[in-house]
Amino acid sequence: LNATEVIAALKQRGHRMTSQRVAIVEEIAGAKGHISPREVTKNVQSKLPEVNASTVYRTFELLEEMGIVSHAHLERGAEYHGAGEIDHVHLVCSNCGREQAMEAVATEPLKEAISGHTGFAPDFTHFAISGLCAECLARSQ
Amino acid sequence: LNATEVIAALKQRGHRMTSQRVAIVEEIAGAKGHISPREVTKNVQSKLPEVNASTVYRTFELLEEMGIVSHAHLERGAEYHGAGEIDHVHLVCSNCGREQAMEAVATEPLKEAISGHTGFAPDFTHFAISGLCAECLARSQ
DNA sequence: TTAAATGCAAAGAGTTTGCACTTAG
């Protein structure tokens, strides 16, 4: 996710570039993996104290509408990630809370199994997948 | 999930059976599939108007602690289901919002694939699985 | 009797909204 490109895309759609919007886009673009509205709000406010949370939410909404980011549901609410990134699933340890990502290609077999049984076309990237990470699993045995 | 048995289990643990608790347990036991704290609150209040939402939350907490129910994360917050029920995953259509359940055995192949790649032991029943239901998929093509 | 359970009110987190003000273009 490249801030310059996103800003160019926004301008092309006729959006105005305010200092708040630039800071928010840069924060999102600079984040690795996923980032939540509250993190963006906190980080942006350390530079521009006046930026309001509602502006952050409105910016995420706009970017999602433009197909630039997507959101996923993790244990504690929504997180966003670049829509262009390699599809990945979110593995969240229910014991220690650690998160890891895994490429979504590995989920193809289950996609086909579910699709074959029910006709439902699953998208494993939208909700996190809960479970036990390797360490907690080992420790529990 | 059988209300009488749950009540018996509560009594055996030394809990008191108040009219509120009975009504809440009956509502949960009477629900098919999953049910949310807000639904329980709404339905119970139609019989006992004075029941407070906090009592419903405390009851769910107690039942989960006793292993009688488990919770899962769906698009709009937590839902509970009987812990004894056949393990099932929640398929939620991102287009029409419809929910369907599917036995979790079908997810075994992916469990093994993820476990083999990352050591992570996934539990697909804890978060819903998003996607397109058969109807919306057909309509989109 | 007495401690568990409840109701209530408040708080807290996360998110949305209406409206008046600001400002990019």
Next chain:
DNA sequence: CTAAGTGCAAACTCTTTGCATTTAA
């Protein structure tokens, strides 16, 4: 200029918590 964008305050949803009161056993 002027409408898009913003800040602010309020509201809303979901959930939790402290405390005084009620009540099952």
